[in-house]
Amino acid sequence: MDLVRHLRLFVVVAEERHFGRAAERLGMAQPPLSQRIRRLEAELDARLFDRDSRGVRLTEAGAVLLAESRDLLDRVERTRSLVTRAARGELGELRVGVPPEVPGAVLATIVRRFAADSPEVRLDLRELTTTEQVRLLTDRELDVGLLQQPADLTGLTEGPGVDTPVGAVVPRDSALAGRDRLALADLAGHDLVLFPRATAPGRYDATLKACQDNGFRPSRVAHAASPEFACGLVLAGRGVALAPDRTARHEPRVVWRPLVDDPVVWRMSFAWPDSPHPAAERLCHTAIRVLRDDGTSRPVVPARDAPAPWDVVYHRVP
Incomplete structure (x- = not known):
C-alpha cells in the first residue's frame, strides 16, 4: 500500500468531513475514495471516521492520525524538495x-x-x-x-579554460628591459627560472620544448613555486623567468616583457x-x-560545432 498517497486522501476527507466533497476536491469518484480509506483503516487496524447520513467525523484514532499525517506529509514534501535541489546541485x-x-x-x-x-x-x-x-x-x-x-x-x-600568454621577467636595469617585446632567442645565454616540474609535468616539458624550438637553450633551470621567489631569483642573477605578467606586478625592480608571437601560452582548464x-x-x-570580465581577456571560441554558451576559452590581450 502507498501509505503516503492514502494519508493524503485521508487528510482531505478529514478536512471536508464529507466523502462526496472530498472526492470532488480530489478529482476522483467517491467509491474508490471510500475503498482506500477502508484499506487504510484495515492497515492501521483502527476506525478513523464515524459515518452517518450527514457526513463523517473523526474518531479519537482519526484525530491522532490527522495531526501526525500533516507533519509527516510536510516532511515528505520537504524531503522531496531537498532531494530534487541536491540533484540539481543547489545544496x-x-x-x-x-x-x-x-x-x-x-x-x-x-x-x-x-x-x-x-x-x-x-x-x-x-x-x-x-x-x-x-x-x-x-x-x-x-x-x-x-x-x-x-x-x-x-x-x-x-x-572550459583560459589561455595566458607567457612573457619574460627580467631585472628593470637589464638591457632586455629596454625592449617592448622579446623573442625567446633574445634570452640565449641566460639561465631560466621556472616553476617546479612536479607541479605540472606536461606544462613544464612543453615550456622547455618551446624554448628549445625558438633558440633559447638554458644551461640551468632554477625552480620557484611562488611569484615572490621567482622575482627574487631573477634579482639575484639566477636567470630570467618565464611567467604571466602578474608575476612582476608587486616587485618594482623587475619588469615583464611579452614574447614575440606568443610562443609560450599556458592553458588552465x-x-x-x-x-x-x-x-x-x-x-x-x-x-x-x-x-572574461577582468579587463584583460577576450573570448576565443574553440573550433567545434554549436559550442555551448559557456564553453569558451579566454586569451589575454597583450
Whole structure:
C-alpha cells in the first residue's frame, strides 16, 4: 500500500468531513475514495471516521492520525524538495581543486559570485598541483579541478579554460628591459627560472620544448613555486623567468616583457570525473565569467560545432 498517497486522501476527507466533497476536491469518484480509506483503516487496524447520513467525523484514532499525517506529509514534501535541489546541485558541498598560481583576488571574486548564485552550496577549495588534482579527480575525491595543461585526462572530462600568454621577467636595469617585446632567442645565454616540474609535468616539458624550438637553450633551470621567489631569483642573477605578467606586478625592480608571437601560452582548464557533480558546470560558468570580465581577456571560441554558451576559452590581450 502507498501509505503516503492514502494519508493524503485521508487528510482531505478529514478536512471536508464529507466523502462526496472530498472526492470532488480530489478529482476522483467517491467509491474508490471510500475503498482506500477502508484499506487504510484495515492497515492501521483502527476506525478513523464515524459515518452517518450527514457526513463523517473523526474518531479519537482519526484525530491522532490527522495531526501526525500533516507533519509527516510536510516532511515528505520537504524531503522531496531537498532531494530534487541536491540533484540539481543547489545544496551540499562542491570539492574544488585550484592551482597555487590563481591570484587571490580572482579566486575571491569567483567564490563571491558563486555564493550569490548558489548560496546553499559550500565550496571546499583546496590548493593543489595539477598532479595532485588528477589523482584526486580520478579517485573521485575531488569534484572539479582547474588543471594546468597539458595533462593526462584519461577518465576525466575537460571543460572550459583560459589561455595566458607567457612573457619574460627580467631585472628593470637589464638591457632586455629596454625592449617592448622579446623573442625567446633574445634570452640565449641566460639561465631560466621556472616553476617546479612536479607541479605540472606536461606544462613544464612543453615550456622547455618551446624554448628549445625558438633558440633559447638554458644551461640551468632554477625552480620557484611562488611569484615572490621567482622575482627574487631573477634579482639575484639566477636567470630570467618565464611567467604571466602578474608575476612582476608587486616587485618594482623587475619588469615583464611579452614574447614575440606568443610562443609560450599556458592553458588552465576545468576537468571533472564522469557523472559530474551537478554544480560543477555552474562553477565553471561562473569562473569563466570572472576571467572574461577582468579587463584583460577576450573570448576565443574553440573550433567545434554549436559550442555551448559557456564553453569558451579566454586569451589575454597583450
